[in-house]
Amino acid sequence: MGKLIEQLVDISGEQNVLQNEPMKRHTTFRIGGPCDIFIKPGSIEEIRQIIEVVKENKVPYYVVGNGSNLLVSDDGYRGVIINLFNNFSDITVEGNTITASAGALLGKIGYTALKNSLTGFEFATGIPGTLGGAVVMNAGAYGGEMKDVLSEVTVLTKEGELLTLKADELELGYRTSIIAKKDYIVLEGKIQLKPGEPDKIKAVIDDLAFRRRDKQPLEYPSAGSTFKRPKDNFAGKLIMDAGLRGYTSGGAMVSDKHCGFVINKGDATCEDVIKLTDHVKEEVKNQFGIELELEVKKLI
Numbered sequence: 088m089g090k091l092i093e094q095l096v097d098i099s100g101e102q103n104v105l106q107n108e109p110m111k112r113h114t115t116f117r118i119g120g121p122c123d124i125f126i127k128p129g130s131i132e133e134i135r136q137i138i139e140v141v142k143e144n145k146v147p148y149y150v151v152g153n154g155s156n157l158l159v160s161d162d163g164y165r166g167v168i169i170n171l172f173n174n175f176s177d178i179t180v181e182g183n184t185i186t187a188s189a190g191a192l193l194g195k196i197g198y199t200a201l202k203n204s205l206t207g208f209e210f211a212t213g214i215p216g217t218l219g220g221a222v223v224m225n226a227g228a229y230g231g232e233m234k235d236v237l238s239e240v241t242v243l244t245k246e247g248e249l250l251t252l253k254a255d256e257l258e259l260g261y262r263t264s265i266i267a268k269k270d271y272i273v274l275e276g277k278i279q280l281k282p283g284e285p286d287k288i289k290a291v292i293d294d295l296a297f298r299r300r301d302k303q304p305l306e307y308p309s310a311g312s313t314f315k316r317p318k319d320n321f322a323g324k325l326i327m328d329a330g331l332r333g334y335t336s337g338g339a340m341v342s343d344k345h346c347g348f349v350i351n352k353g354d355a356t357c358e359d360v361i362k363l364t365d366h367v368k369e370e371v372k373n374q375f376g377i378e379l380e381l382e383v384k385k386l387i
């Protein structure tokens with residue numbers, strides 16, 4: 088690891104390469120043990136070089152954004168976590184198009200759209216992820232999804248090539264895309280919006296934020312909706328109907344405000360969440376014959 092750390096420090100600078108960094112500091116669940124190396128690159132060229140040296144050293148790597156859809160093992164991660172959230176978050180506007188680096192927060196993109204009187208991104212403004220994570224997940228809310236607004240995305244391929252893909256090449260479906268299947272790293276995306284009136288845009292953003300605060304347990308750490316929405320149904324309703332509102336496993340609990348959320352009551356471990364979600368899946372399957380599938384990505 089010593090040689091790899093030196094190489095990474097040469098690429099991104101000492102202050103951007105951390106060792107034994109607890110992943111609970113970088114997930115909205117506030118769960119996850121230490122990773123060997125945590126690096127915060129600031130440019131596409133740095134990311135390209137990092138992948139090159141990590142591969143040369145035959146060490147595994149994993150890319151994270153804001154960690155808002157991530158459950159990390161209590162043992163942490165043996166390898167390099169490449170964090171694109173902090174240092175890689177430029178946002179520029181040209182006409183009706185916003186270009187954002189993968190680490191730009193959706194909230195910041197939303198407020199940039201508002202400042203520039205552009206409408207169409209209001210749905211995403213309250214989702215606490217980065218552009219990269221939102222492309223991977225085809226994040227969506229309140230009737231909108233990334234698929235509706237993305238025009239193209241630049242990715243880094245496994246072979247170290249830069250590739251620009253049109254939105255219809257990304258296979259954006261319900262919380263899926265081609266990115267994970269191909270092991271691409273999202274570097275940048277273009278978002279196509281329409282001219283709008285700032286007062287109306289602001290009113291929609293405020294209304295959606297109110298609805299989130301009203302319905303979701305935002306006062307507790309979580310990773311948002313724990314399960315994907317099953318066909319013609321809602322995970323939260325099935326979990327509630329199964330009698331699991333408030334069900335706990337260690338520090339993890341099915342939120343009593345919104346049963347679709349598993350929350351961290353304070354000291355939950357990854358193991359607590361796994362035990363809880365396994366039990367929820369089993370009960371829902373036994374009672375209603377429906378298989379729930381995790382929306383949250385596991386790094387275990």
Ligand SMILES: Cc1cc2nc3c(=O)[nH]c(=O)nc-3n(C[C@H](O)[C@H](O)[C@H](O)COP(=O)(O)OP(=O)(O)OC[C@H]3O[C@@H](n4cnc5c(N)ncnc54)[C@H](O)[C@@H]3O)c2cc1C
Pocket residue numbers: 115149150151152153154155156157171189213214215216217218219220221222223224225226227228266271272273274303305309310311312384
């Ligand atoms: C309170 C709360 C509310 C939420 N509400 C919603 C909602 O309404 N709708 C919704 O869709 N989601 C919601 N989420 C979930 C989450 O915010 C989204 O899935 C978001 O898009 C994840 O982005 P992230 O940057 O946090 O990704 P992370 O959690 O860091 O990563 C998620 C996955 O994407 C991969 N990834 C991240 N960045 C890149 C990149 N640049 N290149 C390649 N792979 C990458 C990671 O490896 C991982 O597999 C919510 C979460 C919380 C905590």
